[in-house]
Amino acid sequence: MDAGPAHVSGTAGHAPAHPEPMSFWRKYVFSTDHKMIGMQYMFTGIVMGLLGGLMAYAFRMQLTFPGEAVPGVGVVTPNLYNALVTNHGSIMIFWFAMPVLIAGFGNFLIPLMIGCDDMAFPRINRLSYQIFFLSAVVILVSLVVPGGGFGGAWTAYPPLSASAAYNHTPLGAPLWLLAVALEFVAFLLGGINFVTTVMNARAPGMGIWEIPIVVWMIIVASILFMASVGPLIAGAVLLLLDQVVGTQFFDPRAGGDPLLWQHLFWFFGHPEVYVVLLPALGMTAEVMAVFARKKLFAYKIILYSVFATGVLSFVVWAHHQFVAGIDPRMAHVFTVTTLLISIPIAEVTFAYIATLWGASIEFRTPMLWALSFVAEFMIGGVTGIFLGASATDIYLHDSYFVVAHFHYTFFPIAVIGFFTGFTYWFPKMFGRMMNETLGKIHFWGTIIAVNFVFIPMFITGIAGDHRRIYTYQLFSQLATDGLGRLRLVSTLGLIVMLLFQLVFVVNLIVSLVAGRRAERNPWRANTLEWVAPSPPPHGNFAEMPTVYRGPYEYSVPGRREDYWPQNVPA
Amino acid sequence: MIAYLVPQASSYAGHIDWLFTLILVTVGFWFLLAEGAFFWLCFRFRRRDGVAGQYVTGTRKEEKRWISWPHYLVIACDVVLIVATVYVWLEVKQNIPPADERVRIVAQQWAWVFVHAGADGKLGTPDDIVTVDELHVQLDRVYQFELMSKDVLHSFSVPVFRLKQDAVPGRTISGWFKPTQRGRFDIQCAEICGLGHALMPGHVVIESQEEHQAWMRAQRT
Numbered sequence: 113m114d115a116g117p118a119h120v121s122g123t124a125g126h127a128p129a130h131p132e133p134m135s136f137w138r139k140y141v142f143s144t145d146h147k148m149i150g151m152q153y154m155f156t157g158i159v160m161g162l163l164g165g166l167m168a169y170a171f172r173m174q175l176t177f178p179g180e181a182v183p184g185v186g187v188v189t190p191n192l193y194n195a196l197v198t199n200h201g202s203i204m205i206f207w208f209a210m211p212v213l214i215a216g217f218g219n220f221l222i223p224l225m226i227g228c229d230d231m232a233f234p235r236i237n238r239l240s241y242q243i244f245f246l247s248a249v250v251i252l253v254s255l256v257v258p259g260g261g262f263g264g265a266w267t268a269y270p271p272l273s274a275s276a277a278y279n280h281t282p283l284g285a286p287l288w289l290l291a292v293a294l295e296f297v298a299f300l301l302g303g304i305n306f307v308t309t310v311m312n313a314r315a316p317g318m319g320i321w322e323i324p325i326v327v328w329m330i331i332v333a334s335i336l337f338m339a340s341v342g343p344l345i346a347g348a349v350l351l352l353l354d355q356v357v358g359t360q361f362f363d364p365r366a367g368g369d370p371l372l373w374q375h376l377f378w379f380f381g382h383p384e385v386y387v388v389l390l391p392a393l394g395m396t397a398e399v400m401a402v403f404a405r406k407k408l409f410a411y412k413i414i415l416y417s418v419f420a421t422g423v424l425s426f427v428v429w430a431h432h433q434f435v436a437g438i439d440p441r442m443a444h445v446f447t448v449t450t451l452l453i454s455i456p457i458a459e460v461t462f463a464y465i466a467t468l469w470g471a472s473i474e475f476r477t478p479m480l481w482a483l484s485f486v487a488e489f490m491i492g493g494v495t496g497i498f499l500g501a502s503a504t505d506i507y508l509h510d511s512y513f514v515v516a517h518f519h520y521t522f523f524p525i526a527v528i529g530f531f532t533g534f535t536y537w538f539p540k541m542f543g544r545m546m547n548e549t550l551g552k553i554h555f556w557g558t559i560i561a562v563n564f565v566f567i568p569m570f571i572t573g574i575a576g577d578h579r580r581i582y583t584y585q586l587f588s589q590l591a592t593d594g595l596g597r598l599r600l601v602s603t604l605g606l607i608v609m610l611l612f613q614l615v616f617v618v619n620l621i622v623s624l625v626a627g628r629r630a631e632r633n634p635w636r637a638n639t640l641e642w643v644a645p646s647p648p649p650h651g652n653f654a655e656m657p658t659v660y661r662g663p664y665e666y667s668v669p670g671r672r673e674d675y676w677p678q679n680v681p682a
Numbered sequence: 683m684i685a686y687l688v689p690q691a692s693s694y695a696g697h698i699d700w701l702f703t704l705i706l707v708t709v710g711f712w713f714l715l716a717e718g719a720f721f722w723l724c725f726r727f728r729r730r731d732g733v734a735g736q737y738v739t740g741t742r743k744e745e746k747r748w749i750s751w752p753h754y755l756v757i758a759c760d761v762v763l764i765v766a767t768v769y770v771w772l773e774v775k776q777n778i779p780p781a782d783e784r785v786r787i788v789a790q791q792w793a794w795v796f797v798h799a800g801a802d803g804k805l806g807t808p809d810d811i812v813t814v815d816e817l818h819v820q821l822d823r824v825y826q827f828e829l830m831s832k833d834v835l836h837s838f839s840v841p842v843f844r845l846k847q848d849a850v851p852g853r854t855i856s857g858w859f860k861p862t863q864r865g866r867f868d869i870q871c872a873e874i875c876g877l878g879h880a881l882m883p884g885h886v887v888i889e890s891q892e893e894h895q896a897w898m899r900a901q902r903t
Contacts, residue, residue: 190877190878190879190880190881191877194874194876194877194879263874263876263877264874264876265874269834269835269873269874270834271833271834271835271851272834272835272874272875272876278791278833278834278876279876280876280877363851364850364851364852364853365851365852368852369852370835370850370851370852371850404727404735405729405734405735406735406736406738407737407738407739407740408740409738409739409740409745409748409749410739410740410741410745410746410749411740412741413740413746413749435837435846435847435848436848436850437847437848437849437850437853437855440771440775440776441776443771443775444768444771447764447767447768447771448764451760451763451764451767452760454756454760455753455756455757455760458712458752458753458756459749459753461716462716462748462749462752462753463740463749465716465719465720465723466740466745466748466749467740468720468723468724468727469723469727469736469738469748470727470735470736470738471723471727471735471736472727472728472729472730472733472734472735473724473727473728473729474729475728475729483720483724486720487717487720487721490713490716490717490720491713494709494710494712494713495709497705497708497709497763498702498705498706498709501701501705501763501766501767502767502771503697503698503701503767503770503771503774503775504698504701504702504705504767504770506698506774506775506844506845506846507684507698507702507841507844507846509846509872510837510839510846510872510873511872571687574683574684574687574688575687575688576687576688576841576868576870578839578870578871578872579872579874580874580879581870581879581880582879582880583880584880586880586881586883587868587870587883588868589688589841589867589868590868666735666737667734667735667736667737668737669737674734674735
């Protein structure tokens with residue numbers, strides 16, 4: 113036994129830290145098992161993500177056919193339109209991307225990939241999910257209360273968000289804010305748990321440079337989240353007081369300042385982009401290495417670039433506020449920091465592309481998703497430069513160019529990232545293989561359709577379409593046939609994309625029930641989760657693994673096998 | 683590039699469009715290069731029987747240059763773009779020419795109120811001309827505006843001017859523009875302001891000197 117980090121539950125032949133629960137309620141509902149909590153997060157997130165997608169259907173239809181009843185929804189009033197847009201954004205980020213990518217995959221993968229039997233704080237973990245579930249209930253309730261759901265955009269800028277006299281949603285606005293605050297509490301608990309677990313419970317022999325990159329990235333994301341969310345929680349408390357008690361922290365009539373909220377919000381809001389980006393980036397790297405049969409190109413450079421991105425992400429927030437009324441001289445500072453972030457992110461991209469050099473690429477479904485992440489995310493990356501440059505942002509700010517840009521980052525992050533991870537780890541989660549044909553149909557349908565959704569938005573944005581406007585009929589320069597056709601293409605793309613998700617649902621159900629049984633290591637991968645049985649039992653490993661090498665030793669010269677698991681002695 | 687879709691009607695619209703094109707060319711180069719390399723590698727190194735993957739760590743010096751050279755090139759591009767951006771921003775936002783005319787813009791849920799200074803060129807005098815949702819300006823004159831809001835955040839956006847500025851209650855934000863093309867163009871609110879966010883279309887009417895004088899006379903009677 114070499115000297116590795118302390119191990120939570122001892123070594124070979126151990127007893128699990130807590131006994132295996134047997135009853136249905138203890139096992140599936142009030143579980144403290146990290147795998148079950150991960151699944152709970154993931155499936156709650158999938159349901160919320162589908163709801164968020166259907167919301168997009170409703171408001172895109174209104175935009176394309178203004179004033180007409182939307183099939184299955186009815187007439188979308190301005191009130192409803194604003195509520196749908198607001199909650200689509202909120203749900204996709206806080207109730208789909210975060211729970212699925214960080215909490216879902218983080219919970220499932222971290223103990224398995226670092227070779228321990230559970231999280232450091234299993235009960236805090238359970239509490240984290242319960243609070244998250246409550247927050248999801250509150251956000252859904254906020255949509256159906258009298259007065260309707262909150263419609264002040266996911267950024268919730270006061271004074272609009274601060275007073276029912278302005279937003280006309282006396283219940284929707286405070287409930288929305290409460291839901292967001294609860295969600296933050298849940299993720300703070302989860303973040304503490306992740307960091308503690310990875311610091312203390314790694315398998316013997318796993319030094320910090322033998323940690324799989326997805327675990328690293330989830331940890332960096334958790335730290336970014338915990339470090340950035342404080343100001344926003346403080347701001348949320350002030351805003352809630354404004355809404356409910358009648359204080360005027362953000363209302364200038366009593367000396368408050370609306371811009372204060374913007375600073376508090378975006379100080380969190382920009383690192384938040386990287387909070388959800390990093391886990392997706394990590395999963396992409398894992399999948400690319402396995403299906404390229406290649407060592408990850410320059411693992412340490414990728415990590416250092418990620419650290420640099422994380423640090424820089426704290427000093428770019430005011431690029432959301434170039435035209436918000438801040439001192440014009442400040443814009444230069446934030447233009448420089450924002451454009452500098454392109455350097456580490458470009459390095460990560462180059463390293464991913466370089467990983468393909470000399471590879472032996474097997475285009476299975478998870479690999480298609482991982483590759484499409486790189487291809488699509490680059491569109492989001494380069495279009496960000498137009499917005500980070502203060503002078504062009506004057507024109508493009510709050511236009512559909514922005515919508516297209518951040519969907520080319522968030523769609524790869526949240527949707528492609530989720531499918532990358534889910535199709536790759538499905539055999540480990542459920543002990544069965546997914547159907548490859550259905551998987552590929554789903555992939556191509558989704559990936560082709562999504563470009564039809566968002567590429568037209570770059571053009572309509574440049575042509576002057578502004579965001580969150582529920583009809584363009586009153587604008588002579590925007591109510592043209594040409595722009596109308598582009599909006600129609602977007603909407604049709606969305607409908608096709610949503611329909612293709614049915615293929616995924618069918619594949620999920622068919623594979624869960626009748627999929628081919630998966631062996632322990634169907635992808636011939638190196639990381640420790642593939643040492644455990646599929647699916648892993650309570651306590652994960654029959655014999656706790658010891659780590660002898662880094663996670664990406666593929667195609668090592670002189671070996672018969674083209675992979676070399678971390679736990680196999682030399 | 684933008685001018686194909688939206689006419690340029692202010693003195694600085696050309697600056698912003700130029701910067702847009704510069705960025706488009708720069709990032710377009712990177713985008714095509716990176717996507718090209720990516721798809722070529724995907725094709726070139728697809729799995730073939732009997733061909734194993736290579737063991738490349740990316741830690742040797744001659745391998746690292748695949749990252750470090752593009753890395754320096756990205757820095758060079760960043761420097762160019764930063765300098766160009768700072769220049770355009772200075773021209774548009776900070777180097778404000780002396781005012782020929784003044785106008786006050788007051789946003790509220792859900793309308794624009796425009797206070798034109800009138801013949802004496804001063805705001806707050808009896809000859810001010812107040813209009814709702816329609817701003818009248820004269821060609822080739824430098825306008826300085828005071829932008830205010832009565833209730834929530836709004837944003838004064840005139841795409842043909844390439845001008846956008848949030849209106850913040852409790853603050854008076856100043857800015858400028860110089861119209862360079864006659865016509866009637868849309869003004870939009872660009873910051874969500876509640877139920878009527880889509881219902882506050884304004885128009886800017888850009889007139890020649892004679893037309894503008896005639897309009898002012900008509901307002902006074």
